[in-house]
Amino acid sequence: MQVDRSFIREVEERSGQRFGACFHCMACSGGCPVSDIMDYLPNQIVRMMQLGLRKEVLESRAIWVCVGCYSCVSQCPNRIHIPYMMDALRELALEEGVKIGEPDIWTFHREFLKQVDKRGRVYELEFMARYKLSTMSLFSDMGSGMKMLLNGRLELFPHTVKKLHEVRKIREVCYGKK
Amino acid sequence: MEKNEKKSDLEATPHPRIYYYPGCSLMSTARDLGDSLFQMARLVGSWLEELNDWNCCGASPAHSVNQNYALLLAGRNLVLAERQGIRDLFVICPSCFVRLRTAEKTLIAEPDKNDLLEEAVGKRYQGSVRLRFFLEVGSASQMNVFREAVINPLKGLKGVLYFGCLLTRPEWITGFDVLPYEDELRSFVEALGVETLDWGYGKQCCGAHLALTKPDHVDTLVDRIRDHARRVGANCMISFCPLCQVNMELRGKNSEPLPVFYVSELIGMACRLPRTEKWIRKHLVDPRELLAEHNLL
Numbered sequence: 001m002q003v004d005r006s007f008i009r010e011v012e013e014r015s016g017q018r019f020g021a022c023f024h025c026m027a028c029s030g031g032c033p034v035s036d037i038m039d040y041l042p043n044q045i046v047r048m049m050q051l052g053l054r055k056e057v058l059e060s061r062a063i064w065v066c067v068g069c070y071s072c073v074s075q076c077p078n079r080i081h082i083p084y085m086m087d088a089l090r091e092l093a094l095e096e097g098v099k100i101g102e103p104d105i106w107t108f109h110r111e112f113l114k115q116v117d118k119r120g121r122v123y124e125l126e127f128m129a130r131y132k133l134s135t136m137s138l139f140s141d142m143g144s145g146m147k148m149l150l151n152g153r154l155e156l157f158p159h160t161v162k163k164l165h166e167v168r169k170i171r172e173v174c175y176g177k178k
Numbered sequence: 179m180e181k182n183e184k185k186s187d188l189e190a191t192p193h194p195r196i197y198y199y200p201g202c203s204l205m206s207t208a209r210d211l212g213d214s215l216f217q218m219a220r221l222v223g224s225w226l227e228e229l230n231d232w233n234c235c236g237a238s239p240a241h242s243v244n245q246n247y248a249l250l251l252a253g254r255n256l257v258l259a260e261r262q263g264i265r266d267l268f269v270i271c272p273s274c275f276v277r278l279r280t281a282e283k284t285l286i287a288e289p290d291k292n293d294l295l296e297e298a299v300g301k302r303y304q305g306s307v308r309l310r311f312f313l314e315v316g317s318a319s320q321m322n323v324f325r326e327a328v329i330n331p332l333k334g335l336k337g338v339l340y341f342g343c344l345l346t347r348p349e350w351i352t353g354f355d356v357l358p359y360e361d362e363l364r365s366f367v368e369a370l371g372v373e374t375l376d377w378g379y380g381k382q383c384c385g386a387h388l389a390l391t392k393p394d395h396v397d398t399l400v401d402r403i404r405d406h407a408r409r410v411g412a413n414c415m416i417s418f419c420p421l422c423q424v425n426m427e428l429r430g431k432n433s434e435p436l437p438v439f440y441v442s443e444l445i446g447m448a449c450r451l452p453r454t455e456k457w458i459r460k461h462l463v464d465p466r467e468l469l470a471e472h473n474l475l
Contacts, residue, residue: 014245033383037395065392068238069343069383087241094243104391109239116240116251120233122202131390140393144428144462151460161233166254166299173298174247 004052011049014088021078022046028072028082038062039101042072042082045089058093064102107134117171120161125154195227197264198312199255199278201271201420202234208271208420210457214442215270215312217451222323229259229267235277238387246294252281253295259307266308272344272419275311279351282309311345311352313363313418313441324369327449331371334472337439338377338412339364340403342384342422367416367441370448374416379406384425393429400430407436413468414439427462437465447474 008019022043029041039061040048048057057063068083076082093100100106111131115122128145148154161167196219204212219226232255241248255278259267269275285292285303296302339360346356364374382403385396404426407415415438417423426438438461446454447469455475458465469475 033385033399034388034392034395036398037392065388067343067383067386067388068241069386070347071343071381071383073348087245090242091244102391105388106243108387108391109242112237112239113243113247116234116236122234122237124202128390141390147462151462162231167233167251170250170254170298171247173294174244174250 003050004054007052007054007057008049010092011085011088014091015081015084017080017085019046019049019080019085022080023078025077027075027077028080031071031075032066033069033071034065034067038065042066045085046080055098057089058096058098059101061101063089063093064100064105104135107131117168119158120164120167121159123155123158125149125156126158194224196224196268197227197229197259197262197266198268198270199229199232199235199259199274201269201274202237203420204270208423208440210460211270211420211423211440211442213453213457214440214446214451217453218324218442218445221327221445221449221451229255229264230262231258235274237273237277241277246291248277249281249284249291250295250298252277253285253303254299256282256285256303256307257295257299257301260304261301264307266310268310268312268314270312271421272311272342273421275309276344276351278309279353282307283351311354324366324445324449328370330448330450330474332444332448332472332474333371334474335372335414335444335468336375336412337367337372337414337416338375338407338410339367339380340407340415340417340422340426340438341380342417342419343381343386345381345418347381363418363441367444370444372416372444375410375412377406377410377412379403384422385429386421386425389425389429396425396429397431400425401433404430404433404436408433412436414465416441416444424462435463437461437463437468439465 012018024043024047026043029035029043032042035041045057045060045062063086066083066086070083072082073079108131111127111134112122115127200212216226233251235255236248236251240251269278285295286305292302341360346352346354346359349356367374383399384403385399389396413436415426415436417426417438417440423438423440427435443457446457466475
């Protein structure tokens with residue numbers, strides 16, 4: 001059997017991690033607060049990369065569910081930085097245009113970054129509204145949202161960075177000209 | 179009015195300005211944290227001065243989908259601080275702090291990333307800014323100012339310290355020596371008169387941004403954490419992160435809600451700083467009943 005090693009090498013390069021050090025002790029998975037809603041556990045993702053299962057990994061839900069709380073990093077005896085691995089995997093999934101495992105979470109990130117692109121800062125009110133519109137969940141959390149608004153915990157008006165062109169230029173440098 | 183006040187105060191006193199990076203949530207969901215911080219700074223005779231023209235650090239979304247984007251967004255703030263001659267930049271939100279710290283380390287260690295930053299904002303990061311977490315404002319001598327200013331010890335509050343994920347983790351990024359740092363925070367909270375309780379859930383993740391995308395799962399995470407706080411006998415929680423605070427008050431279905439205070443709010447109450455009434459009203463879980471019960475208002 002021939003195992004495709006190009007995938008794991010690519011992820012190693014992008015994330016700066018060496019997965020050969022992983023001995024699958026499962027400390028990362030055991031302490032993961034979101035493992036319940038992952039389709040594959042963090043160490044299973046490592047194993048799948050070792051086996052060259054590119055499509056399965058990039059289309060997994062697990063890579064989107066990871067919140068980057070770093071509890072796996074603190075527990076890994078080999079200091080493998082799982083959140084950096086997840087970052088690299090999501091980046092690859094988007095670049096390759098594969099089917100996204102958790103479309104709502106991707107929508108969340110995308111809407112957030114649209115705010116950054118528009119004003120350099122996040123205007124939470126518009127961000128929430130847009131997220132809810134795109135995911136058809138407009139009425140969930142309406143009550144607590146109103147409460148926050150009335151308590152003055154949501155900003156009524158947006159703020160914009162003065163040198164917005166610098167923020168836009170950052171986007172251009174990272175994503176290429178559109 | 180506040181602007182005039184600022185000017186005269188600066189002319190009148192030699193006290194240093196504390197430059198800070200607020201982060202997006204300080205202006206909105208964590209407004210109570212912001213308000214109480216201003217009062218806290220006044221207490222030590224300093225003025226908080228915002229990093230001019232700061233931008234979003236990218237939070238979770240940027241590094242989740244494009245690592246360079248996250249790096250450069252945070253990097254622009256570092257360059258701004260350098261341009262503005264700021265030596266110590268205090269960061270309020272633990273998540274922003276980790277983003278800025280990560281960028282700082284990467285930009286110094288990898289010159290090609292610094293090239294990218296130069297391409298985007300026209301300047302390289304030289305590494306002259308010292309990033310500090312806001313609680314370091316009070317470290318050493320100034321903590322005593324707070325201790326001495328306590329006129330309303332918060333007797334009756336039994337709290338658990340809820341550090342959240344990123345406050346001390348991972349230590350090679352935050353630069354904190356975890357245990358001494360946590361001990362220091364605990365003894366500080368105790369100096370305000372709050373009884374702190376031992377529990378095992380201080381660093382369990384609150385679910386972060388999944389609160390919006392996976393609310394059901396975040397409910398179970400919050401329930402578990404809050405349930406343990408209740409079990410050790412806490413009547414409030416003490417949080418350091420804007421996102422943790424909101425999630426803890428907003429989510430959870432099967433455990434009875436608990437008020438979640440920021441440490442700066444506790445300082446405000448213990449030292450009877452002005453406008454305390456105003457910020458405690460902003461809580462989603464109203465703490466006033468608890469406070470009234472112990473005559474702390």
